[in-house]
Amino acid sequence: MSETRGRITIDRQGDFIALAGAIDETARLGELLRLAHGGRLVLDLGGVTFINSLGVRDWIHFQTAAQKSGIAIELHRVSEPVVHQLSMIIATRSASRVASFFAPYACDGCGREDSLLIDAVAHAAELVHQRPPTMVCTECGDPMSFNDFPERYFSFLGP
Amino acid sequence: MLSSAGLATASIVIVHPDRKIQRTVQRVLGSTGYRIDAADDLGQAQRLVSHLDPVLVVVDGSVMSAPSIDQFFAAARARGAEACMTLLGPEQLAQTSRVLELGAITNLLVHPMPVLGEELTITAQKLIRNDLFGAEKYLLWGADLHAITVRRASQRAAVVAELAEHIRGRGQSARVASMAMLVTDELISNAVHNAPVNPDGLHYRADLPRDAEVELDDLHAVSVRWACDGRYLAIEVGDQFGSLDRDTILSALCQHDVRDSGGGAGMGIALTYRSCDHLVFNLAPGRRTEVVALIDVRFPHSERVAASSFNVFVERAQ
Numbered sequence: 116m117s118e119t120r121g122r123i124t125i126d127r128q129g130d131f132i133a134l135a136g137a138i139d140e141t142a143r144l145g146e147l148l149r150l151a152h153g154g155r156l157v158l159d160l161g162g163v164t165f166i167n168s169l170g171v172r173d174w175i176h177f178q179t180a181a182q183k184s185g186i187a188i189e190l191h192r193v194s195e196p197v198v199h200q201l202s203m204i205i206a207t208r209s210a211s212r213v214a215s216f217f218a219p220y221a222c223d224g225c226g227r228e229d230s231l232l233i234d235a236v237a238h239a240a241e242l243v244h245q246r247p248p249t250m251v252c253t254e255c256g257d258p259m260s261f262n263d264f265p266e267r268y269f270s271f272l273g274p
Numbered sequence: 275m276l277s278s279a280g281l282a283t284a285s286i287v288i289v290h291p292d293r294k295i296q297r298t299v300q301r302v303l304g305s306t307g308y309r310i311d312a313a314d315d316l317g318q319a320q321r322l323v324s325h326l327d328p329v330l331v332v333v334d335g336s337v338m339s340a341p342s343i344d345q346f347f348a349a350a351r352a353r354g355a356e357a358c359m360t361l362l363g364p365e366q367l368a369q370t371s372r373v374l375e376l377g378a379i380t381n382l383l384v385h386p387m388p389v390l391g392e393e394l395t396i397t398a399q400k401l402i403r404n405d406l407f408g409a410e411k412y413l414l415w416g417a418d419l420h421a422i423t424v425r426r427a428s429q430r431a432a433v434v435a436e437l438a439e440h441i442r443g444r445g446q447s448a449r450v451a452s453m454a455m456l457v458t459d460e461l462i463s464n465a466v467h468n469a470p471v472n473p474d475g476l477h478y479r480a481d482l483p484r485d486a487e488v489e490l491d492d493l494h495a496v497s498v499r500w501a502c503d504g505r506y507l508a509i510e511v512g513d514q515f516g517s518l519d520r521d522t523i524l525s526a527l528c529q530h531d532v533r534d535s536g537g538g539a540g541m542g543i544a545l546t547y548r549s550c551d552h553l554v555f556n557l558a559p560g561r562r563t564e565v566v567a568l569i570d571v572r573f574p575h576s577e578r579v580a581a582s583s584f585n586v587f588v589e590r591a592q
Contacts, residue, residue, distance in 0.1 A: 121485065122431060137431075139459070140484040165434075165452065167459045168542040169484055196452050203548060219449060221574045228447050228574065262576045 124162075131191070135162025138170035138197075144177035151186045161192030161217070171200050181210040191215050195230055201271035218268065220250050224257030231259070235272065245269045284327045285309040286398065287350070289319040290334040290361075299332060299361075302391045306398050316346050328355040329402055332394075335362035335369045356590075357381055357401045361394075362581065370581045374528045380520060380586040393552065397585055406556040406587045409499060409510035409566045417503035419510070424496040427488040430462045433498055437509070444502065450571055453549045454507060457567040458498065460542040461511035465496040469513040469563060477517070506551075507571050512564040516557060520586050523555055527584060551582050558589040 116127040121141020126133040132150055150156060166174070181188050193201070193216035201213075217230045231250050238248045247261035247269075261268075286308045290296045296312040303310050308329060313319035316337055323331070323346070331350045337343065338360060347358050359381040360373055373379050381401075383393050400406050409419060420440065422433055434455050441451045463484060470479045482488065490496065497512045526540030527547055547553050552568040 139431075165455050165459070167456060167463070168545050169463070171541065171545070195449065196456070199548075200545075203545075219575060221576070228449070230448065260576065262574050264576065 133159040137165040140169040157189045159191045163194045178210045219262040220259040221262040222252035225255040287328045287331045288312040332359045335366035383583045384581045409508040414503040417501040419499040419501040421499045425490045456549045460546045465513040469515040471517040507569040510566045516561040518563045553584045555586045
């Protein structure tokens with residue numbers, strides 16, 4: 116089941132709700148709460164390419180409404196643009212738990228830049244110390260370095 | 275180090291404890307044609323300023339926490355200094371929030387080297403010449419600015435999409451495109467909805483739903499230009515109201531560090547600042563506002579300085 120509103124597409128795949136496109140003033144995220152099952156809403160944010168300040172406001176209202184309704188939100192494959200907002204504004208992540216997210220890496224050998232998926236549960240011990248997991252370049256096989264400031268990028272995982 | 279030769283001469287005053295950097299800054303700013311005077315600390319600077327007619331003072335970030343800093347800036351302004359610029363090196367990044375909270379610094383240059391010569395020169399020249407407008411000032415010769423006029427509020431999404439496609443098509447990373455999209459979206463949104471003001475000072479479009487269609491006549495049309503010269507991607511957005519003021523900007527930039535902000539007025543400016551490497555506000559009160567965001571495309575993100583420069587320039591009456 117797929118629905119487009121404004122610049123965002125909402126695709127329901129079993130328990131997963133996949134969002135793709137831009138979260139802005141047209142997103143009306145609060146309406147997603149009716150798709151929760153057993154007090155739980157699972158979102159796949161891998162396709163979100165952009166979130167503006169109006170989208171951030173909508174996201175905060177969405178989180179507040181989820182908290183009031185006792186709905187826990189599980190975030191999977193959180194894209195980099197969303198991570199940046201989660202890291203910057205604490206209110207954006209009040210009702211959410213991040214299961215996995217994308218992070219920027221750059222290859223030390225060939226210079227390839229990529230956005231790679233990190234399992235926040237499997238790598239919890241490293242991430243709590245803001246240490247990015249080791250990654251290998253799919254193009255040349257060399258190690259890849261984390262391509263941001265860990266203390267800033269991973270701050271969304273903090274309390 | 276007091277390098278003044280004659281007194282009561284128009285000059286640029288540098289306050290920096292490191293003499294090697296003093297000399298670098300002196301060489302860079304010497305290009306303006308003004309005499310350059312340097313001081314090692316605020317005490318020296320204060321004495322120096324009392325005998326000079328400074329057009330500009332440039333202060334290292336390390337002295338920003340000194341108790342007498344406000345007194346020094348006041349003395350410099352009283353002697354005619356047009357603006358106070360602060361330089362922050364990577365080791366002083368912790369000072370950023372303090373500088374923003376001061377609310378008095380209108381020009382902050384964050385630099386990865388002893389000093390970033392071109393940023394310093396451009397900032398000084400703009401202040402001294404009172405010639406503020408145009409992203410061209412930040413770009414190398416030959417960079418073509420792509421121009422669009424926004425004539426409907428709903429055009430914002432299409433302009434942002436076109437910009438992203440343009441950037442990706444020229445080999446820039448998804449991250450640069452993502453930063454550029456956010457910057458452009460926020461700046462157009464501000465220019466369309468927050469800039470229009472009536473003679474009573476009422477921002478009559480500020481409360482309109484952002485997804486409502488609004489036709490923009492010649493007065494309300496928003497100009498958008500962008501170009502990349504291989505060093506910076508520059509995005510320039512302008513309106514013809516000139517209603518954005520210095521205090522609103524400085525207050526919004528402070529929100530940059532208020533991490534538990536629920537998002538209020540000014541969040542768009544804070545997000546824009548966070549999403550570029552250098553944010554420039556050119557203000558002609560009551561006449562024109564232009565914002566230029568510069569995104570450094572030369573280095574991987576992890577090799578950049580973890581803070582951004584900003585300038586707030588206010589045009590002097592001619």
